[in-house]
Amino acid sequence: MARINTQSVEDRSGILEEEDHMRGMERIGMEVISISRPFASVARVTGRIAPADPAPWMPPNQAVRIAVEEPEGQRPVVRVYTIRAFDPLRSEVEIDFVIHEDDSPAMRWLKSARPGTVLPMIGPRQHFIPLPSGDRRAAIFADETAIPAVYAILMAWPGGLKGSAWIETPDRAAFDELPRPDGVDLHLILRPAGVAPGSAQNLLQAAKALPDPQTWTVWAAGERVEMRDLRNHLRKAGVARTDLQVLGYWKKGMSSSDLDRARLAEYEALRARGLTLETLGDIDLPV
Missing domain, CATH: 3.40.50.80 (Nucleotide-binding domain of ferredoxin-NADP reductase (FNR) module)
Structure with missing residues (x-):
């Protein structure tokens, strides 16, 4: 019997696969080109992708969900990272991993990754950016x-x-x-x-x-x-x-998986009331 990975967040209703959540995001693989340490606190992964359309990847502050572990019979263990840079001519992305001393899924993936390793991801999703507002x-x-x-x-x-x-x-x-x-x-x-x-x-x-x-x-x-x-x-x-x-x-003292479970429960409750992703006030989640 396969060992249960407690970091996997189950989506029993399949709500994360629906269009309201996906909203044009694509499933894509990133082939690792190199992993460097530009400074002590960060590992920088440079990878090659083949997006269906490069345009959505070009604005700043694009988030992706990457599968750092793929346990048998369970949903992948995913973590959210920001695309630091995207080169549309080379189809290359840079993702920075902040180094932690704990044995987390992301750190385990980082230790095992090599050039040629393929990292499954879903994205991109545009996150907020500072917007000009008159003379503010x-x-x-x-x-x-x-x-x-x-x-x-x-x-x-x-x-x-x-x-x-x-x-x-x-x-x-x-x-x-x-x-x-x-x-x-x-x-x-x-x-x-x-x-x-x-x-x-x-x-x-x-x-x-x-x-x-x-x-x-x-x-x-x-x-x-x-x-x-x-x-x-x-x-x-x-x-x-x-x-x-x-x-x-x-959140200090809370794993990313537990935070994702809280997000998913809130999202399911909102959808049951006929609401959509825009109404998910993430910062106000009771966690």
């Missing part, structure tokens, strides 16, 4: 898990949009690699070694120091409890709901 400035708050998204966003930064970004990471090199578009100030929040991510709520404190918050449009991503607190603070400080794009990429 754009503020970015992100921890190390969101640095690939920030990189892609800054690479495609709209001309004339003013902004500031606060990046929390224990690795200065990851911050130093970020693009510096005209009109954007980058601020490093260097987390000391041994301090757990999300524990000090450094990004929340940076948001609380934002001058005249009602004059900004905000994009933020990181630990979901801190992101929820950041969102609630900025709403009370006068930032319009339409000017807030806040994402909880992970």
Whole structure:
């Protein structure tokens, strides 16, 4: 009897295969070309894909769900990653894996992957990006898990949009690699070694120091409890709901699979009421 993989999230109703969820995403394989370590905290996987249409892959902040393990008789164990860069001429993508010391499915895949390894994925799905809003400035708050998204966003930064970004990471090199578009100030929040991510709520404190918050449009991503607190603070400080794009990429003390189970249960409940994917307020999930 095959061993049960507890990281696999079962979709007994098949709701994740329906069009409301798929919305044009495709199943695709990425062949690993190389795996490098640009700095200590990150493994960068460069791979080749053959999308049906390259256009959906080109805007910044595209998310993909990748199958890091495929247990027999179960759904693949999937994790969400952001495409750091896409080269349509070479059909190559870059995906950064933040290195963890735990024996997680993603770390196990990374240890076993070699050039020629094929990684199944589903995507892309466009996530939020900071949007120009009249003469409003754009503020970015992100921890190390969101640095690939920030990189892609800054690479495609709209001309004339003013902004500031606060990046929390224990690795200065990851911050130093970020693009510096005209009109954007980058601020490093260097987390000391041994301090757990999300524990000090450094990004929340940076948001609380934002001058005249009602004059900004905000994009933020990181630990979901801190992101929820950041969102609630900025709403009370006068930032319009339409000017807030806040994402909880992970939760301290909770596995990605458990978080996906919570998302799936909420999505099933919404669909049972006749609602669609747009009504899934991820940051407000009761987890």
